[in-house]
Amino acid sequence: MRAGPSPEEVRRYNLGSLLRYVHLNGATSRAELTNRLGLNRSTIGALTAELTTAGLVSEAVPRETGRAGRPSLVVRPESVRVHAYALSIEVDRLRAARVGLGGRVLDRRECRRPPGMQVLDTVEPLADFVGAMRREVADGARHVGTGVAVAGRIRRADGTVRLAPTVDWAEPLGAALGAALGDEHRLTVGNHADVSALVEHSRGAAIGCDNVIYLHGDAGIGAGIIAGGAQVTGYGGHGGDIGHMVVNPYGRECTCGSRGCWETEIGEQALLRRAGRDGETGREAVLGVVRAAMHGDSRAQFAVRRAGEWIGFGVGNLANIFNPEAVIFGGTLRDVYLVAAAQIRSRLNEVALPACREHIRLRTPGLGNDAALIGAAELAFQHLLDDPLLS
Amino acid sequence: MRAGPSPEEVRRYNLGSLLRYVHLNGATSRAELTNRLGLNRSTIGALTAELTTAGLVSEAVPRETGRAGRPSLVVRPESVRVHAYALSIEVDRLRAARVGLGGRVLDRRECRRPPGMQVLDTVEPLADFVGAMRREVADGARHVGTGVAVAGRIRRADGTVRLAPTVDWAEPLGAALGAALGDEHRLTVGNHADVSALVEHSRGAAIGCDNVIYLHGDAGIGAGIIAGGAQVTGYGGHGGDIGHMVVNPYGRECTCGSRGCWETEIGEQALLRRAGRDGETGREAVLGVVRAAMHGDSRAQFAVRRAGEWIGFGVGNLANIFNPEAVIFGGTLRDVYLVAAAQIRSRLNEVALPACREHIRLRTPGLGNDAALIGAAELAFQHLLDDPLLS
Numbered sequence: 001m002r003a004g005p006s007p008e009e010v011r012r013y014n015l016g017s018l019l020r021y022v023h024l025n026g027a028t029s030r031a032e033l034t035n036r037l038g039l040n041r042s043t044i045g046a047l048t049a050e051l052t053t054a055g056l057v058s059e060a061v062p063r064e065t066g067r068a069g070r071p072s073l074v075v076r077p078e079s080v081r082v083h084a085y086a087l088s089i090e091v092d093r094l095r096a097a098r099v100g101l102g103g104r105v106l107d108r109r110e111c112r113r114p115p116g117m118q119v120l121d122t123v124e125p126l127a128d129f130v131g132a133m134r135r136e137v138a139d140g141a142r143h144v145g146t147g148v149a150v151a152g153r154i155r156r157a158d159g160t161v162r163l164a165p166t167v168d169w170a171e172p173l174g175a176a177l178g179a180a181l182g183d184e185h186r187l188t189v190g191n192h193a194d195v196s197a198l199v200e201h202s203r204g205a206a207i208g209c210d211n212v213i214y215l216h217g218d219a220g221i222g223a224g225i226i227a228g229g230a231q232v233t234g235y236g237g238h239g240g241d242i243g244h245m246v247v248n249p250y251g252r253e254c255t256c257g258s259r260g261c262w263e264t265e266i267g268e269q270a271l272l273r274r275a276g277r278d279g280e281t282g283r284e285a286v287l288g289v290v291r292a293a294m295h296g297d298s299r300a301q302f303a304v305r306r307a308g309e310w311i312g313f314g315v316g317n318l319a320n321i322f323n324p325e326a327v328i329f330g331g332t333l334r335d336v337y338l339v340a341a342a343q344i345r346s347r348l349n350e351v352a353l354p355a356c357r358e359h360i361r362l363r364t365p366g367l368g369n370d371a372a373l374i375g376a377a378e379l380a381f382q383h384l385l386d387d388p389l390l391s
Numbered sequence: 392m393r394a395g396p397s398p399e400e401v402r403r404y405n406l407g408s409l410l411r412y413v414h415l416n417g418a419t420s421r422a423e424l425t426n427r428l429g430l431n432r433s434t435i436g437a438l439t440a441e442l443t444t445a446g447l448v449s450e451a452v453p454r455e456t457g458r459a460g461r462p463s464l465v466v467r468p469e470s471v472r473v474h475a476y477a478l479s480i481e482v483d484r485l486r487a488a489r490v491g492l493g494g495r496v497l498d499r500r501e502c503r504r505p506p507g508m509q510v511l512d513t514v515e516p517l518a519d520f521v522g523a524m525r526r527e528v529a530d531g532a533r534h535v536g537t538g539v540a541v542a543g544r545i546r547r548a549d550g551t552v553r554l555a556p557t558v559d560w561a562e563p564l565g566a567a568l569g570a571a572l573g574d575e576h577r578l579t580v581g582n583h584a585d586v587s588a589l590v591e592h593s594r595g596a597a598i599g600c601d602n603v604i605y606l607h608g609d610a611g612i613g614a615g616i617i618a619g620g621a622q623v624t625g626y627g628g629h630g631g632d633i634g635h636m637v638v639n640p641y642g643r644e645c646t647c648g649s650r651g652c653w654e655t656e657i658g659e660q661a662l663l664r665r666a667g668r669d670g671e672t673g674r675e676a677v678l679g680v681v682r683a684a685m686h687g688d689s690r691a692q693f694a695v696r697r698a699g700e701w702i703g704f705g706v707g708n709l710a711n712i713f714n715p716e717a718v719i720f721g722g723t724l725r726d727v728y729l730v731a732a733a734q735i736r737s738r739l740n741e742v743a744l745p746a747c748r749e750h751i752r753l754r755t756p757g758l759g760n761d762a763a764l765i766g767a768a769e770l771a772f773q774h775l776l777d778d779p780l781l782s
Contacts, residue, residue: 153746209626210626211625211630225712227618227621227624228622228624230619230621232618232623232713233618233714234714235600235715235716235750236714236746236747236749236750238714238747239602239618239712239714239747240712241712241744241746241747244711244742244743244744245708245711246704246707246708246742247637247640248640249639250641256744257741258707258741313637313640317636317637318712320632320635321616321623321632321709322623322630323624323628323629324625324626325626350648350649351635351637351649352635353629353632353635355544356625356627356629359626
């Protein structure tokens with residue numbers, strides 16, 4: 001608690017607000033900024049001038065206004081000059097991108113992550129990606145940080161990754177990546193589903209929704225949950241571990257030691273088992289089942305519908321708990337959702353109370369498969385947006 | 392977004408902060424207020440003087456300081472002069488209290504709510520209680536508003552109560568009570584479990600915990616959930632409807648139309664049925680089973696243990712979702728918890744991931760059965776605390 005912010009604090013706050021606005025909304029006229037930010041014209045002019053001097057935005061006369069009179073200058077983020085690196089460590093692949101202010105992907109790399117490759121072993125190929133991208137960067141560009149999205153449990157404090165539900169903290173990913181990139185103090189590590197939820201909320205399928213559940217399917221099931229506009233992280237940052245919400249007390253044993261977790265009913269292995277493809281694994285195998293179901297394969301259809309029912313069941317439970325406006329299906333759940341929407345909606349309607357489900361919209365990610373990658377970049381941009389003049 | 396708060400806004404904010412501090416913490420020395428609020432001594436002196444003039448706090452020399460030198464004046468809330476009415480509409484009783492600033496109960500009334508008494512029919516006896524209490528108030532007292540806690544689904548906008556899970560909005564409680572009390576604009580209606588969670592968070596068993604689940608048992612099961620310090624309300628205010636989280640897909644049909652809701656496994660009727668007391672109902676009947684279990688009645692012990700297992704199961708699921716620091720058992724769940732803590736903890740440990748449960752403390756309400764009543768008063772005090780000089 002303070003006696004009130006100083007003029008300098010107010011100025012920095014306003015600089016951050018303006019930069020955040022054009023970062024999320026793209027090129028915006030000074031007139032519209034005046035409206036949106038509730039600041040007067042001269043303040044907007046002064047803030048823009050300051051951000052321009054700092055090399056964070058540029059101004060130009062718009063091409064066509066359709067109105068008489070002097071057109072309002074358009075402010076746009078310096079998307080090419082100012083950039084962050086985004087890394088995504090997924091179950092079966094590693095991705096890296098250079099992302100410009102404003103969320104524009106300027107460069108990207110990707111490779112397979114072989115089964116069994118440990119989290120720490122991803123550091124070298126990811127650092128190689130960043131090195132290669134760095135060599136392509138033009139002189140005068142400004143790097144603001146690196147964000148990492150990991151499909152795994154993250155300890156926020158230091159970016160350590162918990163390998164499996166029952167295993168102790170093991171992999172100091174943040175420290176290792178920071179050392180490899182020579183960028184320790186600007187590295188932020190987040191959970192894959194959490195960052196996807198945030199970016200879908202800020203620039204994807206859930207803009208304007210304050211209560212959002214983002215579900216991600218790969219080998220397991222993860223979630224990023226936004227309640228009342230804020231991310232549900234819980235005491236240790238482990239909130240949203242809904243793959244291990246038990247939906248079927250009489251179901252199969254789970255890798256976590258419990259029984260009938262949501263993952264055991266809607267995860268990759270459940271789908272492949274029900275489709276009679278027990279030996280297979282991975283994203284391509286799941287897509288194979290989905291495609292077979294679309295082409296009339298009855299066993300695949302059974303598997304997909306059964307998954308749909310259990311997805312709807314779990315979403316119904318989450319609806320009773322969170323009363324969300326939007327539920328977004330990402331990863332392989334996106335593909336399953338597209339062929340099993342009827343089963344999902346029907347079971348959801350059975351389980352959820354009318355008051356809790358009447359406003360729910362079911363969605364696929366607005367940013368497609370890039371949600372986690374763009375979300376990782378957002379982690380890196382936060383420092384800049386919080387205080388644009390902090391170098 | 393604004394160009395920055397005015398000195399007047401800062402002053403009002405600080406007045407609210409000081410008043411809120413002594414409201415929650417009781418008599419506090421100026422020296423401690425200076426520390427806690429991060430304001431300098433002269434500002435604290437000026438704020439205190441202003442609140443004293445407004446009749447909201449008083450100052451006195453402390454009886455005993457144990458230190459040399461001039462003792463710091465102690466600021467205390469005007470608990471007798473400034474008060475709110477608190478009403479609690481429960482399944483089997485109606486309660487009313489006059490609560491002084493600082494959370495002190497000054498007067499209280501209670502009557503049975505007969506089975507089948509509609510929500511709107513509670514308005515008359517509650518208004519009678521308030522009338523009777525009002526006649527006892529000394530001259531010069533200041534009434535700041537009325538808060539109502541209702542065991543039911545509340546639409547925040549207008550305090551309308553949804554009668555049953557599947558029934559449409561029906562009972563315009565807020566309007567009816569406001570008219571009966573002649574106090575429409577200062578009446579705030581909240582859900583019983585929600586207000587209990589808030590008050591346990593601010594002055595009960597979960598002080599300092601930002602991730603809290605308050606569970607309340609009566610005829611059904613309700614919850615108030617605080618995640619990251621903020622209440623989970625959801626889009627329409629229906630978040631936390633966890634009595635209808637389905638825990639047993641093969642369980643009994645629920646009144647909501649679904650099957651195997653948590654309520655059907657841990658609610659009053661489940662407990663009484665398993666204890667062989669099918670015809671009974673209500674809080675006393677539940678306490679009867681708990682007492683019988685404590686005295687060695689094997690059927691009652693079976694019922695209580697089974698309830699404990701399903702309570703632990705649901706709490707485990709909620710732990711995976713919310714990673715909470717504290718779970719509080721209120722209403723009849725408090726009594727069941729006290730005899731079935733071992734079953735609850737054991738099942739919770741099976742279902743919840745280590746990372747999600749390792750910091751959980753299981754608790755009974757710090758404010759006992761008064762949580763909802765004091766919580767209702769808090770609803771009424773919020774306006775005053777937000778802006779102490781607004782009359």
